[in-house]
Amino acid sequence: MRWNYSHIDRLPLYGDSDGDRCKNEHRELGSEPLYRFATGSLRIKYLKPTPTAMPITLKARVTNIKDQRIYSLSCHVWVLDEVTAQAEVVAFLVYRSDQVAGNHLAFHSD
Numbered sequence: 766m767r768w769n770y771s772h773i774d775r776l777p778l779y780g781d782s783d784g785d786r787c788k789n790e791h792r793e794l795g796s797e798p799l800y801r802f803a804t805g806s807l808r809i810k811y812l813k814p815t816p817t818a819m820p821i822t823l824k825a826r827v828t829n830i831k832d833q834r835i836y837s838l839s840c841h842v843w844v845l846d847e848v849t850a851q852a853e854v855v856a857f858l859v860y861r862s863d864q865v866a867g868n869h870l871a872f873h874s875d
Contacts (some may be wrong), residue, residue, distance in 0.1 A: 782867070788823075797862060797863065798861050798862040798863035798864070799860070799861070799862040800858060800860065800861055800862075801858075801859055801860035802836065802856040802857060802858055802859065803856065803857050803859045804854060804855075804856055804857075805835070805854075805855040805856060805857050806853075806854070806855045807852060807854050808852060808853045808854075809850060809851070809852045810850065810851045810852070811849070811850050812848060812849055812851065813847070813849050813852055814849065815842060815844055815850060816844055816850040819844060819845070820844075821842060821843070821844055822842070822843040822844075823840060823841070823842055823843075824840070824841050824843060825838050825839065825840040825841075825854075826838065826839055833858070834857060834858035835855065835856075835857055835858075836854075836855070836856045836857075836858070837853070837854070837855055837858065838851040838852075838854040838855075839851075839852075839853060839854075840853075840854060
């Protein structure tokens with residue numbers, strides 16, 4: 766997935782987990798079931814200043830999925846043809862609209 770924004774404060778660092786699930790399930794982003802993730806850890810390495818007056822691209826990929834709910838992602842922030850920051854993210858699946866049991870997320874093994 767890729768987002769292009771001209772302001773870094775609107776850059777979503779959480780979206781690629783949703784995108785990966787939709788891609789793997791062969792469905793459109795935003796379609797049911799809905800997933801929500803919480804950031805477990807975020808490690809950012811700033812490589813050079815990131816200008817905010819031009820488009821910024823975030824490229825992220827899921828590198829590992831553990832127990833169907835713990836996602837590891839590798840992210841890179843690009844401005845033009847240069848990487849200005851790198852991040853490693855661990856995100857936890859905390860909500861699936863098709864597996865809600867009361868107030869708890871019910872995980873099912875396939």
